[in-house]
Amino acid sequence: MKYQKLVDVYEAIAATTKRLEKTAILAEFFKEVDEETLPEVVLMSLGTVFPPWSEEEQGLADKLLMKAIANVVGVSVSNVEDQVREQGDIGGAAEKLYNKKAQTTFFSKPLEIDFVFTNLRKLAKISGDRSTSRKIAIVLELLSSATGTEAKYIARTIIEELRIGVGEGIVRDAISQAFDVEKSIADRAHMLTNDLGLVARVAKEEGEEGLKKLNLSPGKPVKPMLAQLSDGIEVSIEEMGEAICETKYDGIRTQIHKKGDEINLFTRRLENISKAIPEMINYIRNAFPDEDFIAEGEIIATKDNKPISFQYMLQRVRRKYNIEKAIEDVPLKLYLFDLLYFKKPMIDEPLAMRRKALEEIVDTSSEQINLSTMLKARPENIQDAEDLFNESIAEGHEGIMIKNPKEPYIPGIRGKKMLKFKAEPETLDVVVVGGTYGVGKRANFIGSYKVALQDDNEQLKTVAHVATGLDDETLAELTELMNKYKIVSKGTKIEVEPRIILEIAYSEIVKSPEYEAGYSLRFPVVKRIREDKGLRDIDTVDRLKSMFKG
Incomplete structure (x- = not known):
């Protein structure tokens, strides 16, 4: 399928501010796309060529992209920079420059969606000697065959900023509309796989029944369940009837995946941080049975066995060099609080059962691996929850979490099933x-x-x-x-x-x-x-x- 067809869809979507119209335009296009190309189109509709958890990135700086555009249209890089300032983005600048200086070489070979997608993915695989010139060569090949509007969206896809007002919600609704599946079923499939390309393909090939079979898979992170602000310890526990209360730690919330021999750690934004904190991988390997699992916890930085600023935790995660020194300078601790998968998916089980399973399988004999400090509270023992809050603050933590023990885990959703109560005002x-x-x-x-x-x-x-x-x-x-x-x-x-x-x-x-x-x-x-x-x-x-x- 020609890339220009996708570009025409981008333009039509950008021309309206109405969510329903954007959804309908995208749904009609999804119907036309074959099963092999559909996952690519779904990702590109979101302005990217990689799923959200992928470690890969195209890695082409804006300056290099401007250099490639300048090369193709035959102007100086400063001319491109002037247009970027005038148009407000690099894609708009590319389109303007193409239209001013159209050359027949631009249209030597019509671009196809798969060709654009595959070549943009290649950028992430190039490293080492001459990597910059090799990346520019790929971009030049694409831009040399592009029309002005195609160049606009190629540039925007490279910087992952499509600027057409489409996010995951609209894409998910378009999949539902295109293939006549219930929104709730498409939504759950997306929550469990975090892969809209897969959801679209299964919806097209197998419909609702196929989507119902999709589930958690170790190695593929899902969005974390989110907490709402508590109006107060007493009122929250009374509303729930009973609650699991646990210390709220000020670190990096981490989803831990073990698949086969491989263990990976993902942040709440699905960034893989395993290479930055290799010692934690070893601690986890020793603390869990040799089974596939997905667990959740908070990693905090410590000094003299006390939590220290969140910024130190960020420094550890960002560090790419001298990691051995960082391991010594900024020791880490993991506090586990949930189990989403152990041999099989567990998110539909109530929290109380998931927590019990976690306690049964984890070895907390090392200082580095801990279970979150927790107690069960009812209206008649609210003082225990308040004592936990005060103890948590005294130990340097943020406050407490208040969770309904009867509820399942719902990825990506913020609601009253999980609340947070902090000492400081909400931010x-x-x-x-x-x-x-x-x-x-x-x-x-x-x-x-x-x-x-x-x-x-x-x-x-x-x-x-x-x-x-x-x-x-x-x-x-x-x-x-x-x-x-x-x-x-x-x-x-x-x-x-x-x-x-x-x-x-x-x-x-x-x-x-x-x-x-x-x-x-x-x-x-x-x-x-x-x-x-x-x-x-x-x-x-x-x-x-x-x-x-x-």
Whole structure:
């Protein structure tokens, strides 16, 4: 199938802001696509060629992409940079330059979807000597055969920013509509496999019955079940009737997969961190039976057997060199709290049963592998839960989790089946979309950051400007990231790709027509950069509304 057909679909979707119209356009296209190409089309509809848990990335810097575009259209790299500033993104710049200087060589051979997909995947496999020139050669081959609109979307797929307003929710609904399967069945299949390409193919080939057979598979991470904010220990336990209360640790939430001899650790954003913390793999191997499993826990950094700042944990995960020294300098501990798979899927079992199974199979004789501190609470022994909260805070942890022991595990869903109660006020995870340079001593730093949340249509809606809580070191780091992801700058203002996630605290939520969310935050303060989270993990406008006290 010609790549131009997919590009026409992109253009049609980008031309409407209505979620239902986007879904219908995509559904009609999915019907036309053959079984082999469909998984590729599904991924490319999301602006990528790799599933969310893949360690592979195309690894082509914006500068190299601009160099390739300049080469094909016969202009200087500075001309391409000027167009990027003018158009607001590298894809729009490519299209404009192609249209200004159309050459017959551009259209020597019509591109096909599989050819584009396969070649973009090749970029991730190239390393070592001359890797840069080999990557550019692949991109040049694609761009030399592309039309202006095709070049626009090839460029955007390389940087994984399609800009057509389509996320997983719309793609999932389009699969359901295209192949006449219940949304709930497609949704569950997606939750259990975290692979929309697979869901689409099975829906097309086998329908609902095929989707019902899909389940968890060790080695393929799923989105974590998410917690809602508790209104208070007493009220939460009374609402549940009985609850499992456990210490809430301030580390990196980790999904542990063992398949055969291989053990992999995934963060909540499905990033594989196994190579960064190899010692933890050994601890886990010794603590579990030699069976396939999926378990969940929190890894924290410690010093003198006490938890230390989350930032140290991030340093461990980010480190690529001198890992042996890091193992010595920043010792880690794992606190396990759930078991999703052991010889077979367990997520439909109640939490109480999953926890019991976890306790039965894990050897906690080493200091590094622990079960989360837990107790069972009912309305008549609420004091025990409050004591656990106070003890957890005293030991340097965040607070407690309050979980319904009768409930199954539901990947990717935030609800009242799992609550969190922390000592500090609730924070929001937001994405940076722009900023403003400071004045005086901070004139070289971006001092104010425009941040956004997601709405129902997975569109970003601005909610605040935040300029406090940032020391010079953090400002320097953020400014470097902002320049890395810069789309366009005008005077002291800068717009960026939505890549930087911040956790922010605030004093109050207020209604505000000034921001697209319809609400704003009074006195927002940056708590930390959340490198363990991605765009899919940020908070929503709906959640903001639910927290509004007005």
